[in-house]
Amino acid sequence: MKISIIIRSYNEEEHIAKLLSGIAAQTIKDIEIIVVDSGSTDATLSIASQYPVRILLIPKEDFSFGRSLNIGCKAATGDLIVLASAHVYPVYKDWVENLIKPFDDPKVALVYGKQRGGETTKYSEEQIFKKWFPENSGSRQIHPFCNNANAVIRRELWEQMPYDETLTGLEDLDWAKRAVQMGYRIAYSNKAEVKHVHNESLSNIYNRYRREAIALKTIYPHERFNSWDFLRLLFINSLSDYYASIVGRVFWRNIFNICGFRLMQFWGTYRGYSQRTEISSQLRRKFYYPGGAKVSKGQQSESHPQRRIEYGKALAEPEAESSSRAQKRISIGANL
Template identity: 50%
Template sequence: MKCSVVIRCYNEGCHIGRLLEGILQQGLKDLEIVAVDSGSTDDTLAVLARYPVKVVRLEPGTFTFGRACNLGCRVARGEFVVFASAHTYPVYGDWLERLLAPFEDERVALVYGKQRGNGRTKYSEHQVFAKWFGDESQPRQTTPFCNNANAAVRRSVWESQPYDETLTGLEDIEWARRAQSVGHQVAYAAGAEVIHSHDETWAGIRNRYQREAVAYSRIFPQERFRFIDFLRLFLGNALNDCYHALHERRLFGNIWGVFGFRLMQFWGTYRGFSRRGELDEALKRRFFYPNGWSHRPRPEEARAREQRRVIYSDGVSHEI
């Protein structure tokens, strides 16, 4: 089997059907779908039952992101294991083909793809996606940055180094860091695009970044994030978002959301980090610093891919 798509889910009944529909419309057919459910109490399991999905259960009290990844990999039979967040869905019918293409280089252990938001995504999160997931592919990335909401790993590498099950998040980056340390490569495939539907409360945003900061400080124990860093990055990113929103004529209606998101993002980060040492600057810029001030229009070549869009049962390719 070419690949196994592993979906970690918990109460994702309103999202997961769209992802499954998108997977079944992929040009790549040599695949299986595995769902790792950690105790859903909504209709997630009923939705999964309508699709060709192998469901495995993980007790809620034992859940960690790394443990769910390892369980999915153990059950999966594919040569490559694709991870997809339950609240993502592919934009194009060649998503899986493009995500797996960099594995032609045998040194590549992990590939991650582009993420974009939809109509429910907060403006600042659109900016985060644009910063983290650019329009240019990187066949050999120097940092371990990646994101398991849309990524694939070579199963043979996972067998020799499973995910860390003790981390509170960023298990993907920790895995990539170990893989790079023994000579493997990490690649970014910009053409493997998904829509990532985040619709969190303010408290949810703060908790997500706090949880990830706790993990970050374990992975990079020399890191230091001071109160002055919180102030500088909160204000810098918020003002940068306002600049882009003004340029796009979207500032009205978004300004309070911009300051609310960035406040929760960096307050959560400040709360979660241990105050130790310094971090590699390239990776630090990728995580925390805002987009450039210049406006970057959508590349012309992207328009040529419109004919490959996945058309969902509601009649649209994705929500914008």
């Protein structure tokens, strides 16, 4: 089966080279790589152009998570389409190999892989990663949870049901829910691990959970999140994080960022569920391009060292684009 990888990018000059280098180191070769960029103003495109990739450009004002995926999937030629955030990178050389293994079962529609944070990841977010992406692949998954920062889907199934371009987030959950309703399965691979390396400000954490809550209301219209849910979940999750930090002897290091993260997480969720009016174009821009988000290099774990990708301590500065590289860019008009 032919494999394509779609990478959504926006101002990812600090990370995209590491991801592309990790793809080049995979045990599976001859992978088609498509970068869908939504208006980067830094060196992202110059760096990406140094690798064997196709670059699709979409106007910033036309961006949504689902739209960028649909554009990438339409351009892809692979039977299986790997979806990756531009600020993740694979830990092992058999990342893609392990990610696609569950597709031996024809009823599997989507596989998502393990994620861990980097050294600057907020403590509470690392606890979320451990909960959402456990160490063991476990038993048959009956719910539609997944995450498109590290996932793979069947192209033929995407052709039947493209991503919802109107959602402000969670387009992966919506797609997986529809796949499950059609009788397909969602699988998890604990061996297909990536490092998810970002460091959000408190306002960006709030912004992310707010837009995801707005999307979740659309996907599950009967779900509710009231002020009692806000207080209850804030207390329970903060207490759990503080207990874990005490056991791990990192309490004082995280005493403030735990309460800050959890407060923004659940306040953003509450505000998203409380949204009653239509989302303005200004609010959409805030959701998709919030500004202030900082990303940092990740920290790797030490399991399976023989298959680990040895990333260099420093990546070369991007060269000026040649005319042949520039030709690989395709501008996607608003009418597509």
